[in-house]
Amino acid sequence: MRAEAAATIRAFLARRFPDETVEDGQDIFATGLATSLFTMELVRFVERTFGFEVPDRELQMSSFRSIDAMADLVVRMDTASATG
Structure with a gap:
């Protein structure tokens, strides 16, 4: 679940910022993207x-x-919805 979520988010950021490479742990606020x-x-x-x-x-x-x-x-929200 986590890997799929990361891939989906990564793809969204790549479409939104095609000239930027965003690493998974990179702070997008510090870079000025967000x-x-x-x-x-x-x-x-x-x-x-x-x-x-x-x-x-x-x-x-x-x-x-x-x-x-x-x-x-x-993942937290998925876990929370699964546990009630």
């Missing part, structure tokens, strides 16, 4: 693509800082 507007786009992308609403407690930079962080978020 603006506040793009962060909202990321939130919507994750919600639509993976079929869950990001809870308020996860609406923080740390959840969207990198491909790794977003893949971890997807």
Whole structure:
């Protein structure tokens, strides 16, 4: 699940920033790729693509800082929905 989520997010970033190479652990805020507007786009992308609403407690930079962080978020939400 995590690897597939990372691949999907990686592909989204590659389409959005075709001239940039984003490594899985790279901080997209530190690089300047993620603006506040793009962060909202990321939130919507994750919600639509993976079929869950990001809870308020996860609406923080740390959840969207990198491909790794977003893949971890997807796994947490999948685990939370499976356990009830």
